[in-house]
Amino acid sequence: MKKPTICRYCGGKVILTNSSRIYGKDYGNIYLCTNCNAFVGVDKKSEKPLGTLANSILRAKRKETHNVFDSFWKAKNMTRTEGYKWLSQKMGLPPKSTHIGYFEMEDCQKVIDLCNEAA
Numbered sequence: 001m002k003k004p005t006i007c008r009y010c011g012g013k014v015i016l017t018n019s020s021r022i023y024g025k026d027y028g029n030i031y032l033c034t035n036c037n038a039f040v041g042v043d044k045k046s047e048k049p050l051g052t053l054a055n056s057i058l059r060a061k062r063k064e065t066h067n068v069f070d071s072f073w074k075a076k077n078m079t080r081t082e083g084y085k086w087l088s089q090k091m092g093l094p095p096k097s098t099h100i101g102y103f104e105m106e107d108c109q110k111v112i113d114l115c116n117e118a119a
């Protein structure tokens, strides 16, 4: 995943900054749009973004999706790796692209539907 420099929502400038600027607490660095406040978390070691830049609606949806998906594979007695393998097959995506941090609203909803159907 490339480092974002231009916001995909508004075209604003994206900077690498500390998450305390958003949360008032240090959860590591984020890439933040200085115009609309869309952001994404950053891997501590590599400084690579943990997905694509997300606005507040998409961040909430990804969080919900993570909750549903994590509960699903745990309830099915899968490991995390097995869970993601199942998801990549169901989504028809290569494993390296199967990350909720990359997903848009409709992809997130698809994950939730797939988990509910298979539960």
Ligand SMILES: [Zn+2]
Pocket: 007, 008, 009, 010, 011, 012, 033, 034, 035, 036, 037, 038
């Ligand atoms: Zn923006």
